[in-house]
Amino acid sequence: xxxxxxxxxxxxxxxxxxxxxxxxxxxxxxxxxxxxxxxxxxxxxxxxxxxxxxxxxxxxxxxxxxxxxxxxxxxxxxxxxxxxxxxxxxxxxxxxxxxxxxxxxxxxxxxxxxxxxxxxxxxxxxxxxxxxxxxxxxxxxxxxxxxxxxxxxxxxxxxxxxxxxxxxxxxxxxxxxxxxxxxxxxxxxxxxxxxxxxxxxxxxxxxxxxxxxxxxxxxxxxxxxxx
Amino acid sequence: xxxxxxxxxxxxxxxxxxxxxxxxxxxxxxxxxxxxxxxxxxxxxxxxxxxxxxxxxxxxxxxxxxxxxxxxxxxxxxxxxxxxxxxxxxxxxxxxxxxxxxxxxxxxxxxxxxxxxxxxxxxxxxxxxxxxxxxxxxxxxxxxxxxxxxxxxxxxxxxxxxxxxxxxxxxxxxxxxxxxxxxxxxxxxxxxxxxxxxxxxxxxxxxxxxxxxxxxxxxxxxxxxxxxxxxxxxxxxxxxxxxxxxxxxxxxxxxxxxxxxxxxxxxxxxxxxxxxxxxxxxxxxxxxxxxxxxxxxxxxxxxxxxxxxxxxxxx
Numbered sequence: 376x377x378x379x380x381x382x383x384x385x386x387x388x389x390x391x392x393x394x395x396x397x398x399x400x401x402x403x404x405x406x407x408x409x410x411x412x413x414x415x416x417x418x419x420x421x422x423x424x425x426x427x428x429x430x431x432x433x434x435x436x437x438x439x440x441x442x443x444x445x446x447x448x449x450x451x452x453x454x455x456x457x458x459x460x461x462x463x464x465x466x467x468x469x470x471x472x473x474x475x476x477x478x479x480x481x482x483x484x485x486x487x488x489x490x491x492x493x494x495x496x497x498x499x500x501x502x503x504x505x506x507x508x509x510x511x512x513x514x515x516x517x518x519x520x521x522x523x524x525x526x527x528x529x530x531x532x533x534x535x536x537x538x539x540x541x542x543x544x545x546x547x548x549x550x551x552x553x554x555x556x557x558x559x560x561x562x563x564x565x566x567x568x569x570x571x572x573x574x575x576x577x578x579x580x581x582x583x584x585x586x587x588x589x590x591x592x593x594x595x596x597x598x599x600x601x602x
Numbered sequence: 603x604x605x606x607x608x609x610x611x612x613x614x615x616x617x618x619x620x621x622x623x624x625x626x627x628x629x630x631x632x633x634x635x636x637x638x639x640x641x642x643x644x645x646x647x648x649x650x651x652x653x654x655x656x657x658x659x660x661x662x663x664x665x666x667x668x669x670x671x672x673x674x675x676x677x678x679x680x681x682x683x684x685x686x687x688x689x690x691x692x693x694x695x696x697x698x699x700x701x702x703x704x705x706x707x708x709x710x711x712x713x714x715x716x717x718x719x720x721x722x723x724x725x726x727x728x729x730x731x732x733x734x735x736x737x738x739x740x741x742x743x744x745x746x747x748x749x750x751x752x753x754x755x756x757x758x759x760x761x762x763x764x765x766x767x768x769x770x771x772x773x774x775x776x777x778x779x780x781x782x783x784x785x786x787x788x789x790x791x792x793x794x795x796x797x798x799x800x801x802x803x804x805x806x807x808x809x810x811x812x813x814x815x816x817x818x819x820x821x822x823x824x825x826x827x828x829x830x831x832x833x834x835x836x837x838x839x840x841x842x843x844x845x846x847x848x849x850x851x852x853x854x855x856x857x858x859x860x861x862x863x864x865x866x867x868x869x870x871x872x873x874x875x876x877x878x879x880x881x882x883x884x885x886x887x888x889x890x891x892x893x894x895x896x897x898x899x900x901x902x903x904x905x906x907x908x909x910x911x912x913x914x915x916x917x
Contacts, residue, residue, distance in 0.1 A: 493703075496684075557630070
């Protein structure tokens with residue numbers, strides 16, 4: 376499961392697999408002035424164009440308010456972490472994402488799940504523990520869903536009855552990504568997910584566990600843990 | 603009328619569960635429905651909206667927004683969440699003690715009853731902390747949360763002569779969103795009014811746009827610390843603030859809350875609650891819709907609905 380957790384980062388992001396890490400050859404470390412640092416791609420956020428504020432606002436001293444607004448395109452990614460409440464109630468929230476309802480899921484061990492502080496509501500911080508909790512509970516709920524005949528209104532496809540193949544994994548990955556992320560995945564993302572299902576998730580003993588790993592990896596990915 | 607609308611919607615809701623065949627527009631709409639639901643109530647569970655059907659309409663249609671969220675924003679789940687958000691913006695630090703969360707209690711009371719947002723700052727309220735109840739009640743001598751004893755003590759500050767600089771700052775920050783960074787001391791090593799009038803300090807304390815010392819002079823003064831802290835009336839007389847003579851905390855707050863900057867800051871608060879970040883330049887039309895709704899109806903619910911129902915909201 377730990378291995379799968381590491382792999383979910385790959386699926387959720389770009390698909391770059393880190394290869395063997397070689398020790399640094401200190402004898403070849405360049406001295407200052409001998410090396411020209413490579414110039415990477417220049418990232419610039421898209422600007423806001425063609426939208427003008429209908430109103431202007433002023434402070435008590437007459438200064439214009441809103442000058443600190445970021446000049447970014449409205450289409451820029453605006454995802455934010457799902458709320459503390461959903462982090463607190465993984466079972467119900469995952470059930471909802473999966474289209475699967477099982478009363479006993481409310482009894483999941485959520486001891487490591489963070490709780491929103493009283494009298495305070497800032498966005499949840501998704502650290503390693505929270506991410507692992509997402510994965511762990513996701514794995515349990517996905518496993519129950521897959522073990523239940525006709526358990527889900529969303530994912531009970533024939534492909535899930537047998538071990539993943541390239542074709543079945545691509546289809547299941549594609550469908551799950553759309554369901555969890557509410558976005559069309561790229562070909563590369565689907566391909567990475569399928570590779571994970573075939574190559575990495577085969578550590579699981581059963582077909583159900585294998586698909587549960589795929590499902591949990593996706594439900595713990597950025598597209599699912601943010602809204 | 604609403605019942606008819608619900609019945610008409612049910613067939614499309616039933617189909618909205620699986621997104622396997624949803625169009626990009628439908629995927630985007632679903633994300634927007636859920637994002638809004640999670641922002642307002644902290645959950646995407648339909649039960650949170652008083653509905654027992656399983657999903658949202660396939661497209662995000664502003665005219666359907668009241669049907670889904672119109673009741674939810676008057677439920678305790680919403681007022682609790684909004685009050686918590688406001689607390690995270692206004693409070694110096696987290697506390698699980700009710701007496702250290704007076705703004706939370708007042709905001710929850712005002713928003714939970716659908717009262718005008720300004721009442722958080724100007725309404726006649728006090729809080730009963732007997733046996734840690736934290737019950738808000740109407741009080742003719744109240745002034746939002748600013749005259750609740752526990753809050754007065756919490757933000758009285760430690761100025762040597764008892765001027766409530768900390769209170770002055772909280773009033774500016776909570777109403778207008780003004781942010782000033784406190785310096786532990788100045789180069790003279792003199793934290794008294796004389797030191798605060800020195801170059802480098804006077805901009806925040808006497809001569810700037812928001813002079814803390816002048817504001818503090820219209821407020822009561824602190825005597826003593828901790829449980830023995832008491833307050834005495836201001837004795838410095840009216841102060842000239844933003845072109846007006848201000849003689850009391852009530853006059854000060856009426857001036858602040860009556861300003862355009864207050865409405866601007868209230869909508870920035872509402873926008874950030876909804877989006878998780880301040881508005882960008884491109885989102886100015888949505889922001890303006892918030893201001894228009896707040897000016898028209900006065901409630902934070904109207905401000906939020908004004909944004910959610912704006913055509914650009916889900917863009």
